[in-house]
Amino acid sequence: MAGGDGLFRKNIAAMHGYVPGEQPRDRQYVKLNTNENPYPPSPAVGEVVNAFDWAWLNRYPDPLADDARDAAAGVMGVERDWILTGNGSDDILTIVTRAFVGEGDDLAYFEPSYSLYPVLADIQGANHRVVVLTGDFEMPDDTPAQIEGSRLLFIARPNAPTGNSFPLARVDELCAAFGGVVVIDEAYADFGDDSCVELVKRHDNVVVSRTVSKGYSLAGVRFGWACAPPHLIAGLMAVKDSYNVNALTQAVAVAALADQTHFQANVDRITATRGRVAAALAGGGFEVLASAANFLFVKPPIAADQFMAELREAGVLVRHFGGVRTRDYVRITIGTDAEMDVLLALPCVRRCD
Numbered sequence: 001m002a003g004g005d006g007l008f009r010k011n012i013a014a015m016h017g018y019v020p021g022e023q024p025r026d027r028q029y030v031k032l033n034t035n036e037n038p039y040p041p042s043p044a045v046g047e048v049v050n051a052f053d054w055a056w057l058n059r060y061p062d063p064l065a066d067d068a069r070d071a072a073a074g075v076m077g078v079e080r081d082w083i084l085t086g087n088g089s090d091d092i093l094t095i096v097t098r099a100f101v102g103e104g105d106d107l108a109y110f111e112p113s114y115s116l117y118p119v120l121a122d123i124q125g126a127n128h129r130v131v132v133l134t135g136d137f138e139m140p141d142d143t144p145a146q147i148e149g150s151r152l153l154f155i156a157r158p159n160a161p162t163g164n165s166f167p168l169a170r171v172d173e174l175c176a177a178f179g180g181v182v183v184i185d186e187a188y189a190d191f192g193d194d195s196c197v198e199l200v201k202r203h204d205n206v207v208v209s210r211t212v213s214k215g216y217s218l219a220g221v222r223f224g225w226a227c228a229p230p231h232l233i234a235g236l237m238a239v240k241d242s243y244n245v246n247a248l249t250q251a252v253a254v255a256a257l258a259d260q261t262h263f264q265a266n267v268d269r270i271t272a273t274r275g276r277v278a279a280a281l282a283g284g285g286f287e288v289l290a291s292a293a294n295f296l297f298v299k300p301p302i303a304a305d306q307f308m309a310e311l312r313e314a315g316v317l318v319r320h321f322g323g324v325r326t327r328d329y330v331r332i333t334i335g336t337d338a339e340m341d342v343l344l345a346l347p348c349v350r351r352c353d
């Protein structure tokens with residue numbers, strides 16, 4: 001809790017901030033805990049960074065990041081005025097929440113899903129409308145009734161940490177039925193079979209958010225974007241910080257998004273490894289959920305915390321979430337083939353064969 005002897009707003013004093021996955025510095029780990037891409041970004045990114053004229057850092061960057069907007073627009077198949085860029089897609093989620101949700105308003109999200117959504121609700125002093133996913137982590141049939149009257153709905157598709165992708169037709173129906181704004185968080189869509197970008201064109205209340213953190217191997221550079229109808233983008237522009245995407249990031253984003261060949265090759269490698277690891281773990285007695293993301297959500301045959309501890313001892317980090325629905329599972333990011341072979345060879349994985 002923030003505390004602060006009455007200085008903070010009540011909702012801030014009472015809230016817990018977002019807890020990011022560990023970025024340890026104490027030793028070398030096989031790091032499969034924060035859904036980063038294990039492969040380097042496009043060599044074009046290296047060229048841009050090496051050629052970047054540091055003397056220009058005395059100037060503010062383009063406040064609208066128009067070159068980067070154009071690059072993102074090209075990826076989405078829309079015009080520039082359908083795009084807002086951000087300091088990672090977390091910045092997009094924050095801007096959207098600030099724009100549409102006031103104190104005492106209702107903000108809806110699913111459980112389990114990305115644990116930033118409740119934090120954003122808390123910061124606004126909003127009410128949480130939590131829709132609990134079904135036993136197989138799907139949207140319940142009465143979702144429209146459960147979220148009615150909310151100002152904003154977050155849908156992570158593919159969902160995190162479960163990895164499944166809600167049926168597109170169900171999401172489409174939900175957008176049509178809902179009176180508020182729907183944010184479809186597509187942080188992991190690069191690894192799935194489809195995207196909701198068409199829904200943005202079909203409905204006037206839909207925002208799709210994307211990132212270069214996963215598919216483009218650029219978690220460190222912090223670049224994401226929103227794709228939405230121009231009337232929403234224009235309003236969101238007024239809410240963002242003036243210079244929310246720094247100059248180096250703008251240049252890097254343009255280079256990375258232009259190299260679709262490198263991007264696709266990396267995504268294909270990761271999805272192939274995902275299939276191989278999923279089959280190996282399922283064969284070893286793990287329950288493995290179908291994944292459209294760059295991670296697997298699995299229930300080990302032994303207690304999840306014991307499994308985690310054994311992995312850590314062996315120098316492999318994965319992520320565990322408390323909570324009734326998630327505590328029996330661990331989330332394993334797909335690393336390189338060599339990293340995944342280290343995982344698959346560990347005694348606590350092999351003895352389950």
Ligand SMILES: Cc1ncc(COP(=O)(O)O)c(C=O)c1O
Nearest residue numbers: 088089090114160187211213224
């Ligand atoms: C569902 C989901 N959305 C958004 C993000 C944030 O991504 P970014 O690095 O673009 O801020 C993450 C990060 O892990 C995520 O899991």
